[in-house]
Amino acid sequence: MSERYYGFAVGRIRVLETRLLDRARLEKLAEAADLTEALAQLGETDYGPLISAGLAPTEIAAAELARVRDLVLRLAEGAPEVDFLLWRWDLQNLKLLLRGELDRVGLNRLGRYRPEEIAGWFAKDEPALPALFAEARRIGREILERTGDPQMMDAALDRLYYERGSKFWPGRSGLLAAYWTARIDLLNLKTFVRARKLGLAPERLRQLLLPGGRVAGETFLVHRAEDWDEVAAWWANTPYSAVLAACGHLADLPALERAVDNFLVERIKPAKVIPLGLEPVLGYYLAKEHETRLVNLILAAKAARVPPARLKERLRHVYA
Amino acid sequence: MDLGTVLAFAGVASAVVFSGFGSAMGVGIAGQVSAGVVAEDPGKVGKTIILTALPGTQGIYGFVIGMLIVLFKLPAFHGAVPLDAGLKFFLAGIPVGLVGLVSGIWQGKVAAAGVGMVGKRPEEASKGIVYAGMVETYAILSFVISFILVNSITP
Structure with a gap:
């Protein structure tokens, strides 16, 4: 990946990074009195044209991510x-095509094709x-x-x-390879916690665990029957002990999901200081994926009249 | 053409070509990032120009050494250049050429990072120039050595 400089792309991304929603902006959005005020605030950001176009609140985040997808594809000039x-x-x-569920859910416009x-x-x-x-x-x-x-x-x-x-990823980007491994391990951790709560059989858990992480799938199966304290002691000795420290208790699934998201955002943040190459572009795209999830969360919470204090608890770290 | 003259021309070529290549690469790298920044924020064009131009100095240093040899030194020999003098010209062109090549590329990378900094924090542009200027030091040192070496060659 370091064979090319992607200078033009990096220059544009450096400016675009300044327009990402920062923590203060997200908290202000969360404090908005209602959905209308939240949309008005969002209209002052890069999301403005989408709101002016009259998109439904549920469509805004996906439309923004689709715009970023188009931009990143142009900037990356066909990078695999x-x-x-x-x-x-x-x-x-x-998956939707295989399931034959197109009548219920439309295909997304976020992919390569x-x-x-x-x-x-x-x-x-x-x-x-x-x-x-x-x-x-x-x-x-x-x-x-x-x-x-x-x-x-x-x-x-x-x-x-x-x-x-x-x-x-290995051999293409050390940063993305490390991010990918962490993503696999932490997705497996969430699957493991959900499987314990649902009482899934070991064979079912084995089918759900992803390969390629630093924590082997078999290790999750070994700890499946242990109590939560033993599981926490095991996890504290993995490279992801910070996730445990951040969420307090692994069984607290919303806190765990928040801690995992925060960990992964922090893991990709070094892309902001890589001066040349494709990593800043990939980091920006992943940051936008994360940001649009948060915007979706806030708008959905505003539509459901979730109190601002509770909503702010659910906010994550941001890339900006 | 005698070997001494060939070597003297090779000295000119190495001074100009290598340093020019380094500058072209360096300006190219920094220029691409600058273009990206300006595409998103046209108001930053002024702050990116110095950083983009900085890696261009290596090519100028090499050009000066080349011109010094061609315009002032070679005519003093009134025809064929002796082998030992030709070899001296060749060796005198190498410092500014090779250091210009390497420092031009690396200065371009530092300048590109500085332009990225301008994209985010335009008020910090001067710090980016200082960092890129540090790479310049070595290009200047090699230029001075090449200059002294060329001036020490007499018929």
Whole structure:
């Protein structure tokens, strides 16, 4: 990845980083009296054109992320690293196509490929997509035919994607490789906690855990039956002990999710000080993914009249 | 053409080509970042120009050494340059050429980082110039040595 400088892209990203919503702005949004005031505040930021265009509050975050997706694709000039990050959204579309749920949920416009391209490829193999998609389609169909369980199909496709990622990032970017590994481990931790709470069988948990992390999947299975104190003692000796310290108790799922998000944002922040290369572009894209999730959270909370104090508790660290 | 003259020309070429290449690379790197910053914020063009131009000085130093040899030193030999003098010209051109090549590229990278800083904090532009100026030190030192070496060569 360091073979190219991406100077123009980095220059634009440096200015765009100053327009990311910072913590103070998000807290002010959370303190807004109602949804109308929150939208008015958001209108003064990069989200302004979307609000002026009259988009529904539920559509604003996705539309902003779609705009950033277009920008990042232009700036990265075909870099496979950006494609790989965006494939996550393409695979979500593929899952919907495999499930045949298009009547209920539309395909997203956030992936590397336009929804029409994915749907055309799914139906007629046109245009040609990377081999990962053909493999994902084959695995998805096989699981659905064998089990009829869409959740198992989702888990298998997630495993495929993250497994590819753990081979893709090393050698391209040390920062992204470390981020990817942390993301796998922390997604596994959340899956592990949910599985314990739901009392899932070990075999089911094994199917849900992602490969490629620093904490082996088998280790989660070993600790599955232990009490929470023993689990905490184990996790405190992993490279992610900060997550435990931040959330207080692993069984507190909302606090754990907040701590995981904060940890991952901090992990990608060094991209802000890398002077040249693709990392600042990737960092900005991931920051925007995170920011749009927070904007969605705030707007949904405002629509549901969640008290500002409770909403502020749910806010995360930001990249800005 | 005799070997002494060939070596003298090679000295001119090494001084001009290598330092020019370093400057072109350096200005190119910093210029791309500047263009990106200005694309988003046209008001920052003034603060990015000095940083973008800084890596260009290496090429000027190499050009000065080359011109010094071609315009003032070689005519003093009235024709063929002796082998030992030609070798001296060749060696005298190397410091400004090679250091200009390396320092031009690296100064471009430092200047690019400085332009990125201007993109975020325009009030800190002078600090970016200071950092890029530190790389300049070594280009100046090599220029001075090449200048002294060239001036020490007499028919």
